[in-house]
Amino acid sequence: MIPQVEIDAVPDPLPQGLVVLDVREDDEWAAGHIQGAVHIPLMDLPARLGEFVELEAPQTLVVCKAGGRSARAVAYLAQQGYDVVNLVDGMIGWERAGRAMVSDTGQPATVI
Numbered sequence: 001m002i003p004q005v006e007i008d009a010v011p012d013p014l015p016q017g018l019v020v021l022d023v024r025e026d027d028e029w030a031a032g033h034i035q036g037a038v039h040i041p042l043m044d045l046p047a048r049l050g051e052f053v054e055l056e057a058p059q060t061l062v063v064c065k066a067g068g069r070s071a072r073a074v075a076y077l078a079q080q081g082y083d084v085v086n087l088v089d090g091m092i093g094w095e096r097a098g099r100a101m102v103s104d105t106g107q108p109a110t111v112i
Contacts, residue, residue: 002074003086004067004071004074005061005085005086005088006089006093007087007093007097014036014061017059018060020036020061020063021084022034022037022038023062023063024063024065028065028112030103030104031109031110032091032103033101033109034101035101038052038055040052042064042069042073046076049080057082057083060077060085062074062086063087063090065091065112067093068090070086091111
Protein backbone atom coordinates (compact mmCIF):
# COMPACT_ATOMS: atom_id res chain seq x y z
CA MET A 1 0.00 0.00 0.00
CA ILE A 2 1.27 3.44 -0.96
CA PRO A 3 1.34 6.05 1.81
CA GLN A 4 -1.01 8.85 0.81
CA VAL A 5 -2.72 11.92 2.21
CA GLU A 6 -5.78 13.96 1.23
CA ILE A 7 -5.34 17.71 0.76
CA ASP A 8 -7.42 18.56 3.86
CA ALA A 9 -4.92 16.63 6.00
CA VAL A 10 -1.97 18.66 4.67
CA PRO A 11 -1.23 21.60 6.99
CA ASP A 12 -1.45 25.10 5.53
CA PRO A 13 1.13 26.53 5.65
CA LEU A 14 3.33 23.50 5.10
CA PRO A 15 5.39 22.53 8.15
CA GLN A 16 9.05 23.46 8.38
CA GLY A 17 11.26 20.64 7.13
CA LEU A 18 8.65 19.07 4.86
CA VAL A 19 10.02 18.72 1.34
CA VAL A 20 7.60 18.82 -1.60
CA LEU A 21 8.75 16.83 -4.63
CA ASP A 22 6.93 17.63 -7.88
CA VAL A 23 7.33 14.86 -10.48
CA ARG A 24 5.41 16.53 -13.34
CA GLU A 25 6.89 17.49 -16.70
CA ASP A 26 8.64 20.81 -17.33
CA ASP A 27 5.65 22.56 -18.96
CA GLU A 28 3.33 21.51 -16.12
CA TRP A 29 5.84 22.78 -13.54
CA ALA A 30 6.28 26.11 -15.34
CA ALA A 31 2.50 26.71 -15.48
CA GLY A 32 2.04 26.35 -11.73
CA HIS A 33 3.74 24.70 -8.76
CA ILE A 34 4.04 24.87 -4.99
CA GLN A 35 6.47 27.56 -3.83
CA GLY A 36 9.70 25.95 -2.62
CA ALA A 37 8.97 22.54 -4.19
CA VAL A 38 11.75 20.51 -5.79
CA HIS A 39 11.16 19.56 -9.44
CA ILE A 40 12.36 16.18 -10.68
CA PRO A 41 10.16 14.71 -13.46
CA LEU A 42 9.13 11.10 -12.79
CA MET A 43 11.10 9.65 -15.71
CA ASP A 44 14.26 11.43 -14.48
CA LEU A 45 13.90 10.33 -10.85
CA PRO A 46 16.06 7.19 -10.94
CA ALA A 47 18.91 9.03 -12.70
CA ARG A 48 18.57 12.08 -10.43
CA LEU A 49 18.05 10.19 -7.16
CA GLY A 50 21.26 11.75 -5.81
CA GLU A 51 19.62 15.19 -5.93
CA PHE A 52 16.74 13.86 -3.83
CA VAL A 53 19.14 12.20 -1.36
CA GLU A 54 21.01 15.50 -0.91
CA LEU A 55 17.82 17.11 0.40
CA GLU A 56 18.06 14.94 3.54
CA ALA A 57 14.31 15.31 3.97
CA PRO A 58 12.76 13.84 7.13
CA GLN A 59 9.51 13.49 5.15
CA THR A 60 8.55 14.28 1.57
CA LEU A 61 5.16 15.09 0.06
CA VAL A 62 5.18 13.92 -3.57
CA VAL A 63 2.87 15.59 -6.10
CA CYS A 64 1.92 15.37 -9.77
CA LYS A 65 -1.18 16.54 -11.63
CA ALA A 66 -3.71 13.99 -10.33
CA GLY A 67 -1.82 11.54 -8.09
CA GLY A 68 -0.87 8.73 -10.50
CA ARG A 69 2.73 9.61 -11.34
CA SER A 70 3.41 10.70 -7.78
CA ALA A 71 2.07 7.34 -6.53
CA ARG A 72 4.66 5.59 -8.73
CA ALA A 73 7.37 7.91 -7.42
CA VAL A 74 6.31 7.20 -3.83
CA ALA A 75 6.42 3.44 -4.46
CA TYR A 76 9.94 3.76 -5.90
CA LEU A 77 11.26 6.07 -3.16
CA ALA A 78 9.65 4.03 -0.36
CA GLN A 79 11.42 0.93 -1.72
CA GLN A 80 14.66 2.89 -1.37
CA GLY A 81 13.80 3.49 2.31
CA TYR A 82 12.57 7.10 2.20
CA ASP A 83 9.66 8.53 4.21
CA VAL A 84 7.43 9.71 1.37
CA VAL A 85 3.70 10.28 0.98
CA ASN A 86 1.55 10.75 -2.11
CA LEU A 87 -0.86 13.70 -2.36
CA VAL A 88 -4.20 12.22 -3.44
CA ASP A 89 -5.64 14.25 -6.36
CA GLY A 90 -2.26 15.95 -6.79
CA MET A 91 -2.04 19.54 -7.97
CA ILE A 92 -5.65 19.42 -9.17
CA GLY A 93 -6.71 18.92 -5.54
CA TRP A 94 -4.17 21.52 -4.37
CA GLU A 95 -5.59 24.13 -6.77
CA ARG A 96 -9.22 23.15 -5.98
CA ALA A 97 -8.48 23.68 -2.27
CA GLY A 98 -7.29 27.22 -3.03
CA ARG A 99 -3.71 26.55 -1.95
CA ALA A 100 -1.04 28.99 -3.13
CA MET A 101 0.94 28.31 -6.30
CA VAL A 102 3.56 30.18 -8.32
CA SER A 103 4.40 30.03 -12.01
CA ASP A 104 7.49 30.50 -14.15
CA THR A 105 5.54 31.85 -17.13
CA GLY A 106 4.67 35.38 -16.03
CA GLN A 107 1.01 34.31 -16.11
CA PRO A 108 -1.20 33.44 -13.12
CA ALA A 109 -0.35 29.99 -11.78
CA THR A 110 -2.56 27.16 -13.02
CA VAL A 111 -2.53 23.38 -13.27
CA ILE A 112 -2.22 21.99 -16.80
